[in-house]
Amino acid sequence: MRNAESSLAAKQEALMRDANALQEKFQTGTMTQADAEKQQAELMQRSQRLQEEEERLRKSLTEDQKKAFNDLYANVEAKLKTLSGQIGYDYILSYSRGGQILLANDSFDITKQVLQLLNAKEEKK
Numbered sequence: 001m002r003n004a005e006s007s008l009a010a011k012q013e014a015l016m017r018d019a020n021a022l023q024e025k026f027q028t029g030t031m032t033q034a035d036a037e038k039q040q041a042e043l044m045q046r047s048q049r050l051q052e053e054e055e056r057l058r059k060s061l062t063e064d065q066k067k068a069f070n071d072l073y074a075n076v077e078a079k080l081k082t083l084s085g086q087i088g089y090d091y092i093l094s095y096s097r098g099g100q101i102l103l104a105n106d107s108f109d110i111t112k113q114v115l116q117l118l119n120a121k122e123e124k125k
Helices: 002-028 033-087 111-124
Strands: none
Touching (some): 033 111
16 A cells, blocks of 8 residues: 555656646747647646546555454454453443443453463464
């Protein structure tokens, strides 16, 4: 993804250089109005293609992030099911201060056990 971003940035910089060069040529009178309009149209087309490429990259990144999150969630869910079976919990809830669960008995906190299970499985890979 970084290579694609670098490539896109290089293309955008080249487009800006070409646009500046076109403007300079036109202002110094070394180019006709017709030639300037033709090159400007070409620059606009390049700009449009770069915008489309940027949108494709953004979409691809979003899809990759969504897949990574779904994979992570599925992995954690499978491990929590294993842990639930081992220690006999019917529910394992997520907790964050100010969330839906306002207070919980610390004796029910299985965070350390969950982390140990998750880390143990990762170390085996």
